[in-house]
Amino acid sequence: MRKDIRTLFLSLFIILLMTGCAAKQTQPKKAKEYTSAELKLDGLFLDASTQKQLGNLDKAIELYDQVLSIDPNYAAAYFDKASVMYNKKNSQKAVELTQKAIELQPNNIWYRLQLGEIYLNMSDYDNAAKVLEALIIINPNEIEYYQQLVQVYSLQPNEDKMLKTFDRMEKKWGISEDAIMIKFRYFMDNKNYDKAEQEINKLQTSSPSQKSYLAILAEINMNKKNYPKALEYYKKIEQIDPYDPYINVSLANYYLVQEKRPETYFHLEKAFANKELDYQTKMQVLITIYGKTVDVDEQEFQRFFSLLQSLAVLYPEEKIVWELLSTCYMKENQFEQTVKAIRKAIAIGDNSKPKQPSPYDLYQNLLYAQSTLNQVDTLILDAKKTIELFPEQPLPYLFLGVNHLVKEEYIQAQKALENGLSLVVEDKILQEDFYANLGEVHYRLNEKEKAYTYFDKALKINPKNYLTL
Helix, strand or coil, X not given: CHHHHHHHHXXXXXXXXXXXXXXXXXXXXXXXXXXXXXXXXXXXXHHHHHHHHHCCHHHHHHHHHHHHHHCCCCHHHHHHHHHHHHHCCCHHHHHHXXXXXXXXXXXXXXXXXXXXXXHHHCCCHHHHHHHHHHHHHHCCCCHHHHHHHHHHHHHCCCHHHHHHHHHHHHHHHCCCHHHHHHHHHHHHHCCCHHHHHHHHHHHHHHCXXXXXXXXXXXXXXXXXXXXXXHHHHHHHHHHHCCCCCCHHHHHHHHHHCCCCXXXXXXHHHHHHHCCCCCHHHXXXXXXXXXXXXXCCCHHHHHHHHHHHHHHHHHCCCXXXXXXXXXXXXXXXCCHHHHHHHHHHHHHHHHHCCCCCCCCHHHHHHHHHHHHCCCCHHHHHHHHHHHHHHCCCCCHHHHHHHHHHHHCCCHHHHHHHHHHHHCCCCCCXXXXXXXXXXXXXXXXXXXXXXXXXXXXXXXXXXXXXXXXXX
């Protein structure tokens, strides 16, 4: 919040500087005749300002001091020197110098804005508030001063003065959505939901069909756990606009917090069917609601699966949809569909600009799914492709070797299995598979001594490996 306040001070400084310049341009005055001494002094001041802009801060201070030794009432020199001291992290000196500039020119708003910024940097909110109150006296019609003052009082914290400042704004400008929303956020942050609701009701009363106000009122009552009242507001939104893209997401959340999962799913179906609701929101909602339950609750898995299938119809070129679908198909032992979904995901990634590389797990699942379908030649091709992409992963070598073995291509099988075995690190189950299959390869090659050596290694890991026995 302090960063926002400092930004607003800077913005006000720039806006008012531009306004001041414009005023000078539109209201020309009779040119002042300068003496040679005044011109020399102004030239010295400009030299100091130039050194400041160049970053030569010590030299700038020296020149500002020369200006002030000649004219102790040169307000701009105090002001500029203060900014140099501020940059040199001497905030207290910067305050003193800026205050001196203000004493010389009390109505100079830029001097006061700089002083306010310094106080904020020092977290001196009491004095920052005094600066803003003084600015309001100088220019009582500048609404930004009041808005800034509200934030400073919230940092003190001084709720009474903050709310009174809001009252001053309402009396001067009437009910303002910006002011109401600032109060609303303040009350929400402090969990004062009743007062937050009162503020939004001011807006909703004047605009009873404004969906955004109804949605906020529903949210407030959700926080208050006043679920019947929240539902009333959601139903009003639905009556005003049955095709509102977010209403069914809100209703899904309404039932979710009450652990009514069937009703949650019902409204998610309606939300996902709404083409006005964007893909990113749908995916975020899907993962948020089902991320923790999809692997432990069969009914929740089926709901997740169904919603994902609907997304695949609406967004057939979204890679993540097909990746997630492939895991669902695999869990259901629908291996042909698994292969199709994985191939679709990989194709989308390969054809994207820029290309979206697919993770190793996706290729691994492709090989597992294909191994159940007896697609030996296709599996060999995909295993080679996977090895090309992920040469450090041992499992694709196992698939490649086993399928060469099935085709009685023993030399190719041996090479693949030996290469894969060299990559295995501390995975005894995987080592066992490599040893057993290498034993089978050498047995088929009539190299029985080597075969039994590998069989023994497999049995050493797992004495109950009945296939090897």
